[in-house]
Amino acid sequence: MDFELKASSLADAARLKADAVVVLVPDAGVVGDGPLAELVDHALRAGDLDTKAGKLLQAYRVAGVSAPRVLLAGCGDASGRKVMTAVQAAVGALRGRKVRRLALWLPEGAAAVRAAVTATAETSYAYVTTKSKPEPRELEKVSLLVAEAGAEAKAELRTARAVAAGIEFARELGNLPPNVATPTRLGEEARQMAKSHGFQCEVLGPKEVAKLGMGSFMAVAQGSQEPLRFIVLRYQGAAAGQAPVVLVGKGITFDSGGISIKPAGEMDEMKFDMSGAASVLGVFRALAESRPAINVVGLVPACENLPDGRAFKPGDVVTSMSGQTIEVLNTDAEGRLILCDALTYAARFKPRAVIDIATLTGACVVALGGVRSGLFASDDALAAALQQAGDAAFDPCWRMPLDDEYGEGLKTNFADMANVAGRQAGAVTAAKFLQRFVGDFPWAHLDIAGTAWKGGAAKGSTGRPVPLLLQYLHGLQAAPAKADKAAKADKPATAVRRRPAR
Ligand code: BES
Ligand code: MN
Ligand code: ZN
Numbered sequence: 001m002d003f004e005l006k007a008s009s010l011a012d013a014a015r016l017k018a019d020a021v022v023v024l025v026p027d028a029g030v031v032g033d034g035p036l037a038e039l040v041d042h043a044l045r046a047g048d049l050d051t052k053a054g055k056l057l058q059a060y061r062v063a064g065v066s067a068p069r070v071l072l073a074g075c076g077d078a079s080g081r082k083v084m085t086a087v088q089a090a091v092g093a094l095r096g097r098k099v100r101r102l103a104l105w106l107p108e109g110a111a112a113v114r115a116a117v118t119a120t121a122e123t124s125y126a127y128v129t130t131k132s133k134p135e136p137r138e139l140e141k142v143s144l145l146v147a148e149a150g151a152e153a154k155a156e157l158r159t160a161r162a163v164a165a166g167i168e169f170a171r172e173l174g175n176l177p178p179n180v181a182t183p184t185r186l187g188e189e190a191r192q193m194a195k196s197h198g199f200q201c202e203v204l205g206p207k208e209v210a211k212l213g214m215g216s217f218m219a220v221a222q223g224s225q226e227p228l229r230f231i232v233l234r235y236q237g238a239a240a241g242q243a244p245v246v247l248v249g250k251g252i253t254f255d256s257g258g259i260s261i262k263p264a265g266e267m268d269e270m271k272f273d274m275s276g277a278a279s280v281l282g283v284f285r286a287l288a289e290s291r292p293a294i295n296v297v298g299l300v301p302a303c304e305n306l307p308d309g310r311a312f313k314p315g316d317v318v319t320s321m322s323g324q325t326i327e328v329l330n331t332d333a334e335g336r337l338i339l340c341d342a343l344t345y346a347a348r349f350k351p352r353a354v355i356d357i358a359t360l361t362g363a364c365v366v367a368l369g370g371v372r373s374g375l376f377a378s379d380d381a382l383a384a385a386l387q388q389a390g391d392a393a394f395d396p397c398w399r400m401p402l403d404d405e406y407g408e409g410l411k412t413n414f415a416d417m418a419n420v421a422g423r424q425a426g427a428v429t430a431a432k433f434l435q436r437f438v439g440d441f442p443w444a445h446l447d448i449a450g451t452a453w454k455g456g457a458a459k460g461s462t463g464r465p466v467p468l469l470l471q472y473l474h475g476l477q478a479a480p481a482k483a484d485k486a487a488k489a490d491k492p493a494t495a496v497r498r499r500p501a502r
Contacts, residue, residue, distance in 0.1 A: 001139050003117055005157050008145035010037045018103040020069035022090045026078040026107045027051045035064035050074050053082035054089045078107040080115040081394055087119035099138055105145040110152040114160040116144055121164035127175045159290055163470050166286030167463035173278040174461025178254035178271040183302035186251055187229040197288035200234040214341035216320040220334045221303035223258055223311025233298035235287045243352035244295035248342045250335045250358035251277030251302030258305045258331030259313045275452035276357035277302055282466040292477045297349050301338040317415045322437055327415035335360045336430055340437040347439035353382050355444045363426025365450040373397040373451045373465055376431040379442035386444055386472055393467035400428055407432035
């Protein structure tokens with residue numbers, strides 16, 4: 001889908017050749033003249049148009065308007081959130097109507113451009129890959145009509161396009177069936193992306209991973225016929241000496257639970273257990289376009305978790321890359337077992353921050369549902385930056401505690417720790433487990449078990465938390481990392497703006 005930005009009045013919008021024109025109408029009303037302004041005016045006076053975000057009024061073949069379909073869409077206070085809701089409703093209503101060229105008349109402000117692009121891309125995405133008769137993609141060109149197409153709006157468009165591409169990449173990978181999106185396929189996707197966009201990429205297999213001593217990761221993979229992969233992707237947008245942000249994504253391409261097998265109901269949804277990995281690859285897809293002046297490393301441990309004669313089992317003790325031993329009390333707590341070795345590996349990059357992203361616990365779904373991802377962090381500045389990034393990108397998260405008392409349940413008589421604690425606070429005890437593998441760098445963990453996909457009729461990947469991560473990463477450009485790891489505080493861009501000296 002192609003987006004363009006056009007400086008246009010409401011009168012110009014009426015003359016634009018398109019299959020549909022959508023006019024966003026804020027509470028404050030629209031400014032302009034011509035047939036579209038008149039239509040808005042009449043509809044508002046008659047009480048037929050509600051300016052609440054998401055409310056629509058549709059018209060057809062309006063005199064003086066070139067586009068046959070006209071949609072008036074309330075957008076409330078015209079905030080980014082409300083513009084998103086309005087565009088989601090409008091684009092959703094036009095789905096299946098063969099609209100190829102769409103004109104979107106936006107209220108003022110650069111925030112509207114970003115929101116409109118994100119919402120249009122999100123709403124028009126359709127999974128087609130494994131359907132024998134896929135419906136063709138409809139939207140080809142979207143013209144964003146704004147009062148002024150200034151530098152700020154243009155920059156917003158560039159960023160929003162990149163973010164939309166990243167979200168879509170993550171969603172598509174997440175939605176692929178588990179017999180297609182295997183660890184090998186994830187490795188190929190990474191390699192291919194590196195080749196097209198000039199990233200460095202290494203994809204390690206079982207032999208190399210054994211050499212690294214990732215005994216915990218290997219234990220999870222050993223019950224599957226699919227060979228594991230460990231993906232290392234590097235984006236260099238700043239000087240080579242600048243400390244990178246390391247993103248670690250859980251890449252369980254199918255989680256049956258292993259010997260501690262899950263119940264059959266909805267087990268298919270465990271194909272989404274590689275959503276953390278998909279979000280890391282999605283971020284890189286976006287970085288390829290947005291090219292911020294920072295360095296980013298992506299790490300993805302990828303494997304299946306299956307029961308088998310060779311599978312690991314409850315009671316097994318494994319030795320992680322860090323040297324710490326782990327008693328496996330539940331093979332379904334496998335995410336932490338692959339992430340712990342990746343966290344140990346992350347230290348070699350002397351990172352300014354490490355963020356792991358994982359569909360880690362059902363307990364996090366119980367705690368926060370599908371609205372906010374769980375955020376755990378050892379570093380207050382990093383936590384604040386991520387929380388703010390999530391709010392700004394409409395991809396919110398919520399900070400959870402890491403008190404040491406929560407880790408006490410991981411004690412066992414037979415190893416340095418067990419891989420599960422009791423039933424209580426399961427999302428926190430999982431994070432406490434991971435924390436034992438965190439080196440001397442600021443660390444955050446995003447539990448996206450509730451936010452990475454939707455179940456039910458709308459079943460499918462959401463692409464979260466790609467928007468949050470990109471908002472955070474793009475914000476770092478304004479707050480350059482020091483070359484050494486003394487750069488502890490990853491403050492958001494707003495925190496570094498200083499009042500001019502008097
Ligand atoms: N991938 C699951 C977490 C999950 C469960 C995500 C449901 C989304 C929905 C993870 O590997 C898992 O199975 N976790 C267990 C941990 C438990 C055994 C301590 C869980 O949450 O039940
Ligand atoms: Mn599991
Ligand atoms: Zn899992």
